[in-house]
Amino acid sequence: MQGIISRAWLAGLAVMAAAGAAGAEGSGPTEIVIDGSTTVGPIAKAFAEYYMKEHPGVSITISESGSGNGAKSLINGVCQIAAMSRFMHDTEVKAAVEKQILPVPHAVAIDGIALVVHPGNPVKDLKLEQIRDIYAGRITNWSQVGGPNTKIVVIGRESNSGTFESFQLLVMKGEKTGPSVESVGSNGAIRQRVQSTPAAIGYVGLGFVDRTVKPLMVNGVSCERQAVMTGRYPVCRPLFLFTSGYPELGSHLHALVTLHLHKKGQEIVEALGYVPLTDY
Amino acid sequence: MQRGSRELVDRAFTGVGLVSIVLLAAALLTLLGPIVLRGLGAFVFRGTVEHRRVLLEQFGRGDTEEVQRELAAARAAREPVYDMIAAFEREMKQAGPAERRAMGESLDGLKAALRELLGPLPGDPDPPLLRLRFGQTRWDRALVKLQSVLWREQYDYSDPTVMGRKVLVPRADEFRGTALEPLFDRLPAELEAMLRPRWTVYWGFLFDRSRDAHFFGGIWAELLGTVYLTVGAVLFAVPMGVASAIYLVEYAREDSRPVRLLRTCISTLAGVPSIVFGLFGLAFFINTLHVSSSKSVLAGSLTLAILILPLVIRSAEEALRAVPHTYKEASLSLGAGRWRTVATVILPAALPGILTGVVISMGRAAGETAPIIFTAAVSVGQPLALWEVFSRPTPALPWNIYNLCSEHQAVDEIRHVQYGMVLTLVALVLLLNSAAIFIRARISGRLRG
Numbered sequence: 001m002q003g004i005i006s007r008a009w010l011a012g013l014a015v016m017a018a019a020g021a022a023g024a025e026g027s028g029p030t031e032i033v034i035d036g037s038t039t040v041g042p043i044a045k046a047f048a049e050y051y052m053k054e055h056p057g058v059s060i061t062i063s064e065s066g067s068g069n070g071a072k073s074l075i076n077g078v079c080q081i082a083a084m085s086r087f088m089h090d091t092e093v094k095a096a097v098e099k100q101i102l103p104v105p106h107a108v109a110i111d112g113i114a115l116v117v118h119p120g121n122p123v124k125d126l127k128l129e130q131i132r133d134i135y136a137g138r139i140t141n142w143s144q145v146g147g148p149n150t151k152i153v154v155i156g157r158e159s160n161s162g163t164f165e166s167f168q169l170l171v172m173k174g175e176k177t178g179p180s181v182e183s184v185g186s187n188g189a190i191r192q193r194v195q196s197t198p199a200a201i202g203y204v205g206l207g208f209v210d211r212t213v214k215p216l217m218v219n220g221v222s223c224e225r226q227a228v229m230t231g232r233y234p235v236c237r238p239l240f241l242f243t244s245g246y247p248e249l250g251s252h253l254h255a256l257v258t259l260h261l262h263k264k265g266q267e268i269v270e271a272l273g274y275v276p277l278t279d280y
Numbered sequence: 281m282q283r284g285s286r287e288l289v290d291r292a293f294t295g296v297g298l299v300s301i302v303l304l305a306a307a308l309l310t311l312l313g314p315i316v317l318r319g320l321g322a323f324v325f326r327g328t329v330e331h332r333r334v335l336l337e338q339f340g341r342g343d344t345e346e347v348q349r350e351l352a353a354a355r356a357a358r359e360p361v362y363d364m365i366a367a368f369e370r371e372m373k374q375a376g377p378a379e380r381r382a383m384g385e386s387l388d389g390l391k392a393a394l395r396e397l398l399g400p401l402p403g404d405p406d407p408p409l410l411r412l413r414f415g416q417t418r419w420d421r422a423l424v425k426l427q428s429v430l431w432r433e434q435y436d437y438s439d440p441t442v443m444g445r446k447v448l449v450p451r452a453d454e455f456r457g458t459a460l461e462p463l464f465d466r467l468p469a470e471l472e473a474m475l476r477p478r479w480t481v482y483w484g485f486l487f488d489r490s491r492d493a494h495f496f497g498g499i500w501a502e503l504l505g506t507v508y509l510t511v512g513a514v515l516f517a518v519p520m521g522v523a524s525a526i527y528l529v530e531y532a533r534e535d536s537r538p539v540r541l542l543r544t545c546i547s548t549l550a551g552v553p554s555i556v557f558g559l560f561g562l563a564f565f566i567n568t569l570h571v572s573s574s575k576s577v578l579a580g581s582l583t584l585a586i587l588i589l590p591l592v593i594r595s596a597e598e599a600l601r602a603v604p605h606t607y608k609e610a611s612l613s614l615g616a617g618r619w620r621t622v623a624t625v626i627l628p629a630a631l632p633g634i635l636t637g638v639v640i641s642m643g644r645a646a647g648e649t650a651p652i653i654f655t656a657a658v659s660v661g662q663p664l665a666l667w668e669v670f671s672r673p674t675p676a677l678p679w680n681i682y683n684l685c686s687e688h689q690a691v692d693e694i695r696h697v698q699y700g701m702v703l704t705l706v707a708l709v710l711l712l713n714s715a716a717i718f719i720r721a722r723i724s725g726r727l728r729g
Contacts (some may be wrong), residue, residue, distance in 0.1 A: 031672065033574045033658075042689045045493045045660050046409060052662075061661035061673050063575070064687050065653070076567060078574035120444040122437040148442050186687040198443045207689055211433070267408035272689070 030058045030252045036070020036083035037162050038186045039205035040239045043108060044083050046268045047259050051252070058252050064186070067162030074242055075099055080253055082242040085111065085162030085205065086169075101244040108260040109274040111205045112223040112236040113167055114215040116191070118198045123147040125217040128234055131171050134201060137178025142199065155193050155202035158183040166237045167203055203235075207273040228275045239274070312706075319703020322696045326419035327480030329354045330399065334414055334496050339488055350476055357473035360466065362402050365391070367459035386454040389432065393451075397425040398474065410492035411690075417496070418696065419477035426471060430464060485700055489663055494684065494697045501663040503704060505577070505674030506646055508664065509656060512581025513588055513645040518638055520585075521592030525634075528593070529600040530622055550590035555650040557587045562654035577669035580656020580676075587651055588641040595637020599630040632723035636716045643712040647705060649678040659683045677705040 034044050041064040048060040063069075063079075070082035071089075075096045088096070088103050096103050115131060117123060123146055126134075133139040134152055143149040156177055157164035168174070184190055190202040195212040206223060209215050215223050218234050227233040247254040259265035266276040329350050336342040365387075372383050391401060399415035400407055407413050416422035432451050435444035452464035488498035524546075532539045561583030565571045571579050603626050611621040649657075657679035664672050684698045685691060691698070 033673070038687050041659070041687065042493075048660060049410065049492050050408075059662045059672075061658040063658040063673070064683065073574070078566065118443065119433070120435050120446065122435075122440065122444050148440060150443065188685075188687045188689070188691055192686075192691075210690070212692070264408060271407065271409045271412060 030055075032058065032060045032081065032253060032256065033073075033079040034060065034062045034081040034083055034241075035065060035073040035079040036063075036081075037067040037085040037239070038064045038188070039067075039085040039111060039163050039207070040083035040108070040241070042207045042272045043239065043260075043269060043274065044081075044241075046272060047256060047265070050264065050268060051256055051259065055252065060256070066158075066160040067165070068160040071096075071103075071242070074103060074244060075101060077101065077244075080243060081257060084240045084242055086165045086237065087240065088242065096244075103242045103244065104246050105240045105242055106257040106260075107238040107277060108241055108257075108265075109239045109269045109276055110228055110236055111207070111239050111274050112228040112233050113163060113170070113203050114206055114209045114223045115201065115203050115218060115235070116194050116209060116213040116215050117201050118194060119212070119214040120198050121147060121214065123216065125220055128171060128219055131218065132173070132175065135167075135172060135177045135181060136175055137180055140180075150199045153193075153197050153200040154178070154181045155190050155197075155200055156181045156183050157190065157203075158185060161186075163187065163203065163205060167235070170235045170237070205239075206275065209273060225275050236275075238277075315699075315702055315706055318696075318699040319706075321420075322485050322700025322703070323483070324479070324481050325696070326477040327482065328415065328417055328419055328422060328475035328477050330415040330475065331417035331480060331482075334417055334491075335484070338410075338491050338496060339484065341484070354474055354476055357470055358398060360470075361394070361398075361463060361474075364460050364463050365401070368455070371459055383458075386451075387460075390429070390451060390455075390460070393425070393429040397422060397429055411495040411693075414496070415475065419475065421693070422471065422475055422477070426468065429467060486704065490660075490697075493660065493688065494694050495690075499677070499680075499697070499701055499704065501661055502675045502677045502680045502701065504663045505657075505661075505676040506678070506705070506708065508577045508669050508674060509580050509584060509652060509676055510642050510646045512577060512669065513584035514638060514642055516582055516585035517588050517592050517641065521589050522596045522634060525593050525596035525600055526622055526627075529597055530618065530626070546590050546593055549586075550594070553650075554587060554648055555653075557583055558651040558654050560586075561651060566655065572671050574671075575654070575656050575658065575673035576671055577656055577664065577674050578671075580652045580673075581669075583651045583655045584645045584648060587648060588645050591641040591644060592637055595640070596630070596634045599633025599637065600626060602633060603629045632719055636720050636723075639712050639716040639719065643709040643716075646712065647678055647709050649682060652676055652679055659687065677701055677708075681705065 034048070036044075041062065044062050048062060052058055052060055062083075063073075065073075067082075067084040067086055070079070070084050071092045073079040074082035075092065077099070082103075087105065093103055115126065121142070123142060126145060130139060130145050134145075134154060135156065137154075139145060140152055141149060142152055156167070159165075168177075182193070184193060187204040187208040190204050191208050191210070191213055194200045194202045204213075206228070209223075217223075221227050221233045223233050223236075228236045241257045243253065243257055247257060260269055260276065261278060263280045266278045266280055269276040329347070332342055332347050333351060336344060336347045368383075368387065372380055372387070375383060395401060395404070395412070397416055399413065416425055430451060431448040432454075434447050434449050436447050437444040450464070452461065455461050455463070482498075485498040486503060487500050489500045491497040528539065528542070532542075561579060565579040565582050566575065571582065607625050607629060608621055611625040612618075616624070656673055657676045658673045659675065659680065661673060661675045664674050681698060681701045684694070684701070688694065
């Protein structure tokens with residue numbers, strides 16, 4: 001019996017080793033870890049896919065755990081790039097500097113926070129104040145903003161999210177959201193809630209707007225590229241990749257965080273639905 | 281109690297038991313049925329010529345000549361569609377400015393829908409994302425996309441007191457009397473020739489790495505990551521768990537206070553929610569001990585090892601206790617010491633039982649999500665080589681299933697990947713559990729013999 005078991009064990013190890021060898025070609029000395037925002041996630045993933053294709057020796061891993069966790073990871077030195085959909089807080093910068101990490105932001109794209117509703121909702125346009133009232137719990141029925149007589153289901157993000165903090169800053173202007181706001185963990189989750197709930201309202205990054213939800217105009221401006229780029233659309237913010245210090249020129253890290261400055265990078269940003277900073 | 285009523289109670293209990301078993305079976309069926317059916321869709325489906333093109337161009341598999349020939353045939357079938365668009369664009373040039381704008385808008389909508397179905401149109405610039413470079417690879421998805429070419433979704437807001445109703449408007453209406461009108465009859469009739477669907481068994485779903493965030497390819501990185509994490513957890517947990525079980529059964533005084541305390545601790549450990557282990561793993565293994573510079577398979581395995589430790593200790597204890605006392609007495613009476621007795625008599629006899637427990641705990645470790653979120657799992661990563669597990673994080677099935685369904689940008693496009701992952705994980709766990717049953721069957725056979 002023991003013989004059989006040890007042989008099986010060895011066979012198992014052999015299989016594992018073979019499996020490892022089969023997957024080895026993508027590895028190398030250049031290993032880059034990205035952690036952070038789910039909003040920046042699609043850009044990070046597409047950049048990584050593109051970069052690894054161009055440089056087969058580079059291996060990039062991406063975690064989408066929220067901007068706050070991205071900042072924490074950078075401060076703790078467990079990632080080289082923190083993807084963030086907001087700027088670092090002063091407390092985070094302070095904590096980073098104390099650990100000899102100098103956070104350098106690389107703005108990769110501009111993102112409008114789209115207010116999305118179910119496509120069946122006849123409401124097209126909301127004033128910024130109305131949105132604030134909805135999230136603060138003062139407006140609770142769609143009929144108060146020109147819609148049908150239905151209770152509003154308000155969906156927001158949890159406090160770890162950079163999109164949540166940008167929303168607090170740009171829309172709520174420091175006011176607290178009401179107790180009836182349902183908090184979910186990611187852009188995708190908001191979209192799913194909204195596309196399946198006719199009376200819902202939520203907010204997502206531009207890359208997550210698709211045909212299943214309807215983006216609202218804010219103050220009469222729709223979240224189109226021109227309006228976001230010039231800041232006429234009132235709820236927009238830059239998306240960042242933070243590194244510790246400015247990356248060494250010529251390094252893979254540098255090439256990755258400046259990819260958006262190249263034509264190819266701009267095309268990727270655009271194709272994903274975000275607004276690029278460059279204009280080729 | 282009267283005999284009659286006793287029988288009645290008896291029968292009622294039998295009935296309740298039967299009903300609950302039937303309910304259980306039904307629940308199992310409603311749970312496993314969709315998992316298996318939908319999950320199989322990732323492996324067996326009607327793949328289009330685009331699927332074969334992806335395999336050839338991205339994974340270097342398939343017969344180049346045959347795929348090229350098929351592609352040429354498919355392109356020839358698509359040609360009339362592109363010609364109609366070109367003819368329509370010529371008509372547009374002759375129209376007045378207002379009309380031209382309306383026509384342009386309709387055309388843009390149609391083109392966007394066609395691109396999703398057939399891939400880039402002739403004259404399009406090379407798309408920056410891999411997902412935009414190919415048409416639909418699966419016939420079931422192609423049919424969905426065909427609908428959005430033929431019909432435009434609109435909402436009827438005429439009744440202000442209720443939410444709008446969805447209405448489907450035939451796109452053909454926008455192109456009445458133009459060169460594009462015949463397209464809407466031609467497309468459904470000719471779509472098979474344009475995409476050439478064929479029943480495909482795609483084992484590469486297990487063994488290909490994913491391309492462009494799971495739009496194409498398979499789940500090799502996730503599968504391998506799960507295997508690494510599980511095996512790693514067992515490597516750490518089993519020596520510790522078996523050693524503590526031997527101590528508890530053979531060495532410790534049953535009724536002493538420290539031993540009772542120890543047992544309580546193990547029971548408590550078994551009851552701790554798994555997310556607590558995850559946070560503990562982050563705080564202890566990564567931020568305090570620095571076992572690796574970032575998340576890693578090593579840190580994840582250690583965390584999972586603590587999670588399954590109580591399970592291993594319990595099952596090893598039971599296996600050791602099940603060894604007949606006579607074995608031990610015989611060994612001791614022959615002059616063997618306590619350690620020698622344990623190592624040469626008791627452990628071998630208990631080994632199959634211990635193994636059963638180990639395999640079951642492997643199933644537990646393979647399926648856990650929360651402990652690996654902060655310690656090992658990433659949403660995108662390469663398959664790791666064996667020596668990379670000490671420093672590198674990995675995608676893993678349980679986490680990536682969650683990640684796909686909640687965070688992926690285009691989750692509706694790749695549901696089949698999510699279902700395929702679920703099926704793979706469930707199959708993995710079932711496989712481990714049936715291995716445990718098999719081992720147990722062998723022991724009881726051996727003990728009888």
